[in-house]
Amino acid sequence: MIEVTLDDFSVDGVLSRLQKKSMGATLFFVGTVRDESNGRRVDRMEIQVYKAMAIKQLESIRSEALEKFDVDEVDVIHRFGNLDVTDKIMIIGVGAAHRAEAFDACRYVLENIKRRVPIWKKEFTPSGDYWVEGETL
């Protein structure tokens, strides 16, 4: 499942959706808004997205992970809009029979999100607002 949304999400909700009897390992990565970046205090964050392309890229990354790794399911939810410090930004959920593949698939998905998905974060600090430097292919 792939979702790009303004709304907050529940980790328990993702677990309930993801879980199958075949899974011995269910792994989550949750990204959250930090209160510091590059030596500056961060008060809040704005996330912008090219939604249709982001969904397409996330679906591709999910399909690749399911093909490359012996995992049963990969779910990704990524938020956009205005977020406060400690708010959840995104979650990757991976379910597999065994943990090693789950860790590898999760890392693969995360690293590819950071390079390929058209999402941008802007940090609001006491000295102004700054677009986060990105990584791209």
Added chain:
Amino acid sequence: MKIWVKYFASYRALTGLSAEKVQLPEGSSVEGLIKKVKSLHEPLRKVEHLLVAVNMEFVDSRTILREGNTAAFFPSVSGG
């Protein structure tokens, strides 16, 4: 031909726009589109390497455009 161009993140501030229609000769490439948008928006000329997607796929400058294509210009992504 008309190409629909979208701008994201800092490029919206640089152009003052989120989207616009751009006129190009038939058979133009992405390189031609880049030259056109830079001619329309002086602040973009300082950007050395513009990321471009056409119809939601990353492309390189040699990609040939067609009437009705949607291009998107944006800086390096920072999701996750």
